[in-house]
Amino acid sequence: MSSDSQRPRRQRSAHASLAAHGEPWVWLTAGALALAIGMIVGLLAFIAARGAATFWPVPLELVELRDGRRVLGEISGREDDPGSGVARRLLRTANFELTGSHFEWVDDAAVGGTSLPEWATAVERLEGGRFHGLPTRLLHGAEVVAEGPAEVWIAYEAAHPEARRRWRQALRIDKVERGELQRELRAARLAVVQARLDHGAGSAAETRAEGDAAEVVARVNAAEAALDARAAALRDHNAGWAVEFETADGRAVPIPLDGIVRAWQPNRLSLGAKIRVYLGRWAEFLTDDPREANSAGGVFPAIFGTIAMTLIMALLVAPFGVLAALYLREYAGRGPVTTAVRVAINNLAGVPSIVYGAFGLGFFCYGLGAGIDELFFKASLVADSQPTFGTGGLLWASLTLALLTLPVVIVATEEALAAVPNSMREGSYACGAGKWQTIRRIVLPRALPGIMTGLILAMARGAGEVAPLMLVGVKKLALDLPIDGTFPFVHAEREFMHLAYLIYDVGFQSPNAQAARPMVFTITFLLVAIIALLNVAAIRIRSRLRRRFVAQQF
Amino acid sequence: MQAQTEAGPEKSGISEQSPTPPRPAVDPPADRLVEVAAGREVTAEVHGAVLGETPVLEIDRFNLWYGTKQALHRITMPIPHGKVTALVGPSGCGKSTLLRSVNRLNDLVASVRITGDMRLNGDSIYDPRMDVIELRKRMGMVFQKPNPFPMSIYENVVYSLRIDGENCRAVLDEVCEASLRGAALWDEVKDRLHESALGLSGGQQQRLCIARAIAAEPEVLLLDEPCSALDPIATGKVEDLIQELRGRYSVLIVTHNMQQASRTSDYTAFMYLGRLIEYGPTTDIFTKPILKETEAYVTGRFG
Numbered sequence: 001m002s003s004d005s006q007r008p009r010r011q012r013s014a015h016a017s018l019a020a021h022g023e024p025w026v027w028l029t030a031g032a033l034a035l036a037i038g039m040i041v042g043l044l045a046f047i048a049a050r051g052a053a054t055f056w057p058v059p060l061e062l063v064e065l066r067d068g069r070r071v072l073g074e075i076s077g078r079e080d081d082p083g084s085g086v087a088r089r090l091l092r093t094a095n096f097e098l099t100g101s102h103f104e105w106v107d108d109a110a111v112g113g114t115s116l117p118e119w120a121t122a123v124e125r126l127e128g129g130r131f132h133g134l135p136t137r138l139l140h141g142a143e144v145v146a147e148g149p150a151e152v153w154i155a156y157e158a159a160h161p162e163a164r165r166r167w168r169q170a171l172r173i174d175k176v177e178r179g180e181l182q183r184e185l186r187a188a189r190l191a192v193v194q195a196r197l198d199h200g201a202g203s204a205a206e207t208r209a210e211g212d213a214a215e216v217v218a219r220v221n222a223a224e225a226a227l228d229a230r231a232a233a234l235r236d237h238n239a240g241w242a243v244e245f246e247t248a249d250g251r252a253v254p255i256p257l258d259g260i261v262r263a264w265q266p267n268r269l270s271l272g273a274k275i276r277v278y279l280g281r282w283a284e285f286l287t288d289d290p291r292e293a294n295s296a297g298g299v300f301p302a303i304f305g306t307i308a309m310t311l312i313m314a315l316l317v318a319p320f321g322v323l324a325a326l327y328l329r330e331y332a333g334r335g336p337v338t339t340a341v342r343v344a345i346n347n348l349a350g351v352p353s354i355v356y357g358a359f360g361l362g363f364f365c366y367g368l369g370a371g372i373d374e375l376f377f378k379a380s381l382v383a384d385s386q387p388t389f390g391t392g393g394l395l396w397a398s399l400t401l402a403l404l405t406l407p408v409v410i411v412a413t414e415e416a417l418a419a420v421p422n423s424m425r426e427g428s429y430a431c432g433a434g435k436w437q438t439i440r441r442i443v444l445p446r447a448l449p450g451i452m453t454g455l456i457l458a459m460a461r462g463a464g465e466v467a468p469l470m471l472v473g474v475k476k477l478a479l480d481l482p483i484d485g486t487f488p489f490v491h492a493e494r495e496f497m498h499l500a501y502l503i504y505d506v507g508f509q510s511p512n513a514q515a516a517r518p519m520v521f522t523i524t525f526l527l528v529a530i531i532a533l534l535n536v537a538a539i540r541i542r543s544r545l546r547r548r549f550v551a552q553q554f
Numbered sequence: 555m556q557a558q559t560e561a562g563p564e565k566s567g568i569s570e571q572s573p574t575p576p577r578p579a580v581d582p583p584a585d586r587l588v589e590v591a592a593g594r595e596v597t598a599e600v601h602g603a604v605l606g607e608t609p610v611l612e613i614d615r616f617n618l619w620y621g622t623k624q625a626l627h628r629i630t631m632p633i634p635h636g637k638v639t640a641l642v643g644p645s646g647c648g649k650s651t652l653l654r655s656v657n658r659l660n661d662l663v664a665s666v667r668i669t670g671d672m673r674l675n676g677d678s679i680y681d682p683r684m685d686v687i688e689l690r691k692r693m694g695m696v697f698q699k700p701n702p703f704p705m706s707i708y709e710n711v712v713y714s715l716r717i718d719g720e721n722c723r724a725v726l727d728e729v730c731e732a733s734l735r736g737a738a739l740w741d742e743v744k745d746r747l748h749e750s751a752l753g754l755s756g757g758q759q760q761r762l763c764i765a766r767a768i769a770a771e772p773e774v775l776l777l778d779e780p781c782s783a784l785d786p787i788a789t790g791k792v793e794d795l796i797q798e799l800r801g802r803y804s805v806l807i808v809t810h811n812m813q814q815a816s817r818t819s820d821y822t823a824f825m826y827l828g829r830l831i832e833y834g835p836t837t838d839i840f841t842k843p844i845l846k847e848t849e850a851y852v853t854g855r856f857g
Contacts, residue, residue, distance in 0.1 A: 423701040430657055430776075431714040431766065432691030441717070446704045548750055549704035 044528065051525025054518035055281035057266040057274050060120035060132055062248060063091065064112045071104060072120055072132045072248035081107070092515070094122075094130035095247055102129065102515045116267045119149035121245065124261040129292060129515065131255060133245030139254060141240040153265075156243055160257060163238050167258040170234040173227050175479075181220045181227075183486070188216035193379040261297075285522065289479050294506050295516040299523060304481050305474070305496035306530060309398050310463045312492075317402040317458055321409030322444075322451060328410070329417040330439055349407035357468025360400030365391055365472060369493075388493050392473030394482040395492035400472045401465060405458035412457065416450020417443060445549045452542040456535055463531045466500045474498040476505050499527040587847050590827050595627065599844045601834030604821060607634030610804040611656065611774055616670035618648075618655060620663070625651050627828045628670070633774070638796060638805040640819035640836065642812065642852070648828040649808040653776050656806065657693045658686050675773055691718070694767025695776040699783045700759035702751035702766075707743050710751045710762055714770040729769050736802075737765035738795050757788025761795060768803065775799065777807040781814065793818050812852050816840045824848045 058074040065071070073091030081088050087108040096102055123131040138146040138155045146155040188209075195209035241257035262284070264277045288298030332338045369389035373381050377388035389395070420443050428438040466474075475495040482494045507513070507520040589596050609632035618626040626648045633639050641649040651660065658679065660666045672679040679689060691714065703710050711733050712726045720726065730747065734740040739761045743754070751762055760780055767775055777796070781789040796818045799805055809815050815822050816836055823833040824843075832839065832848045843849045 421701070423697055423699055424703060426659060426662070427695075427697060427701040427703065427763070427766075428713070429659060429662070430690060430693070430695035430697075431717065432687050432770065433713075433717045434687055437717045441705075441713075442703050549752075 047521060047524050047528060050518070050521035051523075054522045055278050055285065057122070057264055057269060057277045059116055059266050060122060061091070062115045062117050062120065063106055064114070065106070065110050066112045067110070070248040070250075071106065072117070073104070074122075076103070081105075092130070094132045095253075096129050096512075098247065098251065098253070102512055118268045119153075119265055120267050121263050121265050123245070123255060123263040124296065125255060126259045126261060126291065129296065129512070131245065131253070133247045133253060135243055136246045136252065137244040139240070139242045139244055152243065156257075156263070159241065160260065160263075163241055163258040164260075166234045166238050170231045173231045173234075177227055178224065180486070181223055184216055185220050188213040190379040190383055193383040197378055197382065261291075286526075290477065293510060293512075294476065294502060295510050295512055295519055299497075299499065299502060299526070301479055301481060302497035302499045302502045302523075303526070303530065304483075305394070305478070306463060306499045306527065307534075308482055309394060309401065309469075309496065309498065310459055310534060312394065312398040313401045313405065313462045314455055314459050316398055317405050317409050317462075318451075318455055320402065321406050321454065321458075322413050324406075325410045325413035325417060326439065326444075329414050330435070330443070345407050345410050349411075352467075353404055353465055354467040354471075356400055356404045357471035360396055360403070360468060360472040361392070364396040364399055365389075365393075369393075369396060392471065392475075392495055393493040394473060394496050397469055397473040397496070400468050401462040404465065404468065405462050408458045408461060409451075409454045412454025413447070413451045416447035416454070419450060420446045445545075448549060449542045449546040452538060452545060456538040456542070459534055459538065460531055463534065464500055464527070466498075466504055469498055469501055474501045476501075476509075499523055499530070503527065586831065586845060587826055590829055590831075596829060596831070598630070598830040599832040599834075599848075600631070600830075601832075601838055601844070603835045603838070604632060604634065604833055607632070607637065609633060610635040610675060611806070612673045613652070613656075614671045614673065616652075616655065616672060617668060618651060618660070619667045621665040625828050626655070629830050631823060631830055631833055633804060633806055634821060635804050636801050637820040638800050638807060638818055639821045639823065640815040641806070641808045641823050641825060642810075642815050643825035643831075644851070645810075646827075647825040649825055650778055651828075652825070653695075653778050653806060653808050656774065656776055657690050657695055659695070661686060691770055692773045693776060694764075694770060694772035694774075696760070696763045696767050696778065696780045698779045700756055700763055702754065702759045702762055704752060705750070706748045707751045707754070707762060708747040711765050711769050713766055733765040733769040734762075736768050736799070737761045738791065738798065739765055755788070757784050757791055760784060760788065760792055764792070764795060764799075768799070773804065775803045775805045777805060779808050779810060782810065789814075812840075812854065816852075822852075824851060826851075 058076075060072055061075055062070060062072050071091055071093050073093040075089050076092045077090035079088065079090075080086065088105050089108065091104050091106055092102060093099060093104045094102060117134060119134050121133060121135055123133070125131055135149050135152040135156070136147070137144050138152045138159070146152045192206060192209040192213050195203065195205040199205040238256070238258040242254040243257060243260065243263075244252055244254045246252055262277070262280065264273075266274070269277065285298045286303065287300050289301060290299060291297035328338065328341065332341075369387065369391065372389040373387050380386050380388055381390070424442050424446065425438055428442045433441070473495050475497060478495045478497050480491070480494055482491050482496050483489060484491070503520055503523050506516045506523065510516040586596050611633040613629050613631045613633070616626055616629045617624065629648075629652060641652065643649055654660050655668065656672060656674075656679070660668075668680065670680075674689070674692060678684060703713060705713075708726075708730055709716065711730045712720070715726060715729060731740060731744075734743065739758060742758060743762075751759065754762060760783075764775075764777075764780070780796075781792050784792065793814060796805060796807065800820070807815075807819065819836045821834065822836045822839040824831045824839065824847075826847075832843055832845050834843070839848060840852050843852070
C-alpha cells in the first residue's frame, strides 16, 4: 500500500476533468431546456399578443391616392411588394358590398396624402360585415332627425340601445318562444307516429294522439299569431330608423339602426373610451352567438361546447381508466398476458386520433346510437327520417375522446398505484383489512394526486383535439346548447360547437379568410386560456389532495 | 415494492452468508454455528423457564421456503402470554420472516411455501379453514418504518374498527382515546386528532402505529424492529412504551439492538441462519447463556 504514494502520479488526461465536472452536459441540458421554454413561451406570447390585440380600436386612415381615389381603412399590414420591391400597406377598407373586397393593397408611391378624419366611423353590422364611413344624417323614414356628424352621433347614442333592445326581443321571440312552440308541435306529431307504431294504424291510441295533436296545433297556431303580432310590433318600431353614412369616395349609404351591432370613432376616442370599446367587443365575443359564418360576433356556444365536452369526457374516462389500472396493478397476476395488455394500452396512445373519430362514428353513432334510436326514438326516425342518437352528438364525442385519452389515464394511474408504498398496504393487511378495503381506504386516496395528473394530461389532450370531433358531433354552427332550460335539460344527443374546430373552420374554411384571421388568433388564445384554466383548477385540487394524502418528509 | 425490498435482504442475506461460516472470536470455536452453516440440523437450547409459562402463541416445527431457499428450519418455540419476547440474531437469520409468518403476511409473497404450524391460543394459524382476515384482526403489527395511513390521526387509530364496519361515534372515540393513551401519545395529539397523521414526527408516527395496532385489542403484538428508523429520543419513548405494554399484551419484538432486547424483553430467542439456537429468560441469555455462541453474539463479539 505504501508503495503507491512513492509511485509518480498518473498523468490525467486534459479531458478528464472536463468530463468529471460535466460542464458541457450542464450547458447541453440547460440549453435544451432554454430552447424548449423559448419555443413554448414564444408561441404562447405570439398567440396572446395577436389574440388580445384583435379587438383594440385601430385608427381609421383616410388615404388619398394620386389617381384621385380615396379609401378609408385600418392599416392591418405593411410589406415590400415581393414583385417590384415597392413598399405598400394593406388597408382594411370594409364596405364589401360596394367594393367587392374587404382589403386593399396600396403602394406607398401611389399615396398622395393621408389623414385621420375625426368622425371616421367603424361600424359592425349584423349583415355584410364591417363598414367604414362618416356619419351624415340620422333618418326616420323620409324625415331627417339629425344632420352633421356631432348631432347624428348624439342622436344615435340616444336611440341605438333602445333599437337594439327591441331587436333582441324580437329575436328572442323568434328563436326561443317560437322554438318552444315548434318543439311542442313536433312532440305532438311524433306522438301520433309513436302511437301508430305501437298500436297499429287506425287504433284507438292513434286516434287519441291525433286528437291531442289537433289540439296542440290549434293552441300553437293561436300562440304563433300572438308572437307574430308582438314581433311585428317590435320590428315596426325599429323600421325606418337608419344612420346614413358617407363613404370615403362620397357615396351615401343608409344603415338600419337595429342592424348596427356597434360603432365607434377610433380617431376621436380617448383612451378610456377605447378601453370601453375593447372590453365591449370582448364581452360580445365571450357571450354572444357567432354571426357571418363565425367570422364575427361571439363564440359562446363553442366555449360552452368545449367545456361541457371536456368535463363530460373527464367524468367518463376517470372511472374507466382508474378501474382498469386498478385491476392491472392490484389484481392481475404478472405474466405474458398482463404485459401484452400493457403494451396494447401504450400502443393505443399512438393510434392517430382520426381513427378514434372513425371508430366513434361507426360504433357509437351508427352502432349504439342507431340501436338507441330504434328502441326509443323510432317515431322521429320514421316521421322525419331524422336520427336522434344515431348521429354525432355531445355524448358520442365525449365518449370517443374518453377512449382516446384512456391510455393516458391508465398509464398515469398505474404509475400512481405503483408509487404507493407497500408498507402502507401491509400495514392495512396487518390490521385485518381485505384487499378491496385496503385499495379503497389506503391505496386510492394515496394515489389520487397521481391519478389527477393523468386526468389533467387527458383533459389537455382532449380539449385540443379536432380531427375525431369533426366526425362525431362538432358542427360549424350549432346554436342550441347541449344543456339548456328545456326538459330534460341535458341534451347529450345534440351536436355542438368546439373552439378547436372553430379555429380550423374560421381560419381555413372561411370565405373571408383575411378578415377572419384576427379572430383565429383570438379563438386560439381563448382555447389555450380555457385549457390553462381547467388545468390550474385540476392542479389546485391535486395539490390539496397531495397535502392531505402524501407524507411530507420529516 | 416495499415488501420485496423488505423481504429481499432476508433472502439474499441467507444466500450470501451460508457459504462462509462465521469465525467467532471466542475460544473454543462456536462449533454449533459452524454446524448450522454447514447445513446440519442442531437442537435449540430452550431454557426450562420458558416452558413453564402459559403460551399465547405456539410455533410448532415451522419450516419456510422462499422458492427453493429454506429460510426457516423447524422452529419450535412457545411465546409466553403477557410477556415481551425478543427475537435477536444477525441480519438474514429469519427473525422478520418468522414474525411475518405469525400473521401470515408472507402469504402475499407468491413464492413462499411452508410446513409445520403455529397456534394462536390453540387455534391453528395455518389451518386451511382459518380466515386470514379474521386471524389478522386478532394480532397487531408494527413495522420497521412508521407507516401511518394517509388520513387523520383519529382515523388511523380506529382503522381496524372502521373496516369492521364500526361507525358508532362513542365507541370510536373511546377506543381512540384509550389506544392513544396506551401508546403514550394522547397528550401530544389530543388537540389535533383530526389533522393528517402524516404531519407527525417519526417517533410520534411510530407510536401512532402502535396505538393503531393495540386498538383492536390484539392477542399478540408483533413489533418488527420498531425503533430502527427512529432517533435515540424517539427510540427511548417507544422502549418505555414497550415496558408499559408488558403484562397487558403479549409482545413479540424483533430487534437488532442488544441493549434494546435486554432492556425491554422478558425472554430472548437467538436465531441464526433460520434456526433457533437458544431461547430463555432475557437475564439468563445475557448473563449466563447455555451456549458460548449465544454469549459471543449478545456481547457483540460477532454478528
